[in-house]
Structures are given as structure tokens and as C-alpha cells.
Amino acid sequence: MLAAISGKAGNTDIAISVVTFIELAHGAARADTSQRKEKWQQFIQELLTAPQGNLTLEGFHAMLNALSAGSEGLPNLPTESFTRESFYEDRA
Numbered sequence: 001m002l003a004a005i006s007g008k009a010g011n012t013d014i015a016i017s018v019v020t021f022i023e024l025a026h027g028a029a030r031a032d033t034s035q036r037k038e039k040w041q042q043f044i045q046e047l048l049t050a051p052q053g054n055l056t057l058e059g060f061h062a063m064l065n066a067l068s069a070g071s072e073g074l075p076n077l078p079t080e081s082f083t084r085e086s087f088y089e090d091r092a
Contacts, residue, residue, distance in 0.1 A: 016047055018063075025064060030079075 021044070028040035045057055 018067075021047070021060065022064065022067070025060070 024040065024044050024047070028037055028044065031037035031040055041057075044060065048057060048060055
């Protein structure tokens with residue numbers, strides 16, 4: 001999948017932020033079928049093993065756990081709370 005994306009972009013370098021990885025992991029966790037979950041996980045693994053990406057899936061999960069450390073006391077909000085409109089209330 002990365003090769004297809006890079007090819008359409010003119011074989012340029014692609015940078016993925018940690019936020020993108022978190023969003024991908026969230027997508028995998030919320031997948032509604034085992035096939036979709038597997039596709040998400042395959043794509044994450046492909047990103048992690050791309051050139052310059054020496055992070056393993058286990059290392060990625062450890063990174064996510066470290067990022068979430070201390071968040072146990074935060075309220076558990078439903079997904080519906082995170083709408084585009086809630087983040088951009090000033091943009092009607």
C-alpha cells in the first residue's frame with residue numbers, strides 16, 4: 001500500500017506522524033470485522049517496517065502505552081463526542 005501511495009505522489013518520501021499511528025491503531029481497534037482488523041494491522045506493520053522504520057508492532061504498542069500512561073483518571077467519552085464540529089465550534 002505504501003508503494004502505491006508513494007508512486008502516486010511521484011516517488012517522494014512519506015512521513016507519518018505519531019498521531020497518524022495512533023489513529024490507525026484506533027481504526028484497527030474499532031474494526032467491525034476480523035478481516036478489516038487484519039487489514040488495518042497489516043498496514044500498520046507495513047508502515048513500521050518501511051525503510052527507516054525499525055519499530056516492531058510490540059514496540060509500537062509499548063509506545064502507545066507510554067503515551068497513555070496517567071490517563072486512567074480521564075473520563076471515558078463515547079466516540080460520538082469527537083465530532084469535527086466539536087473541535088471546530090467556531091467554524092460554522
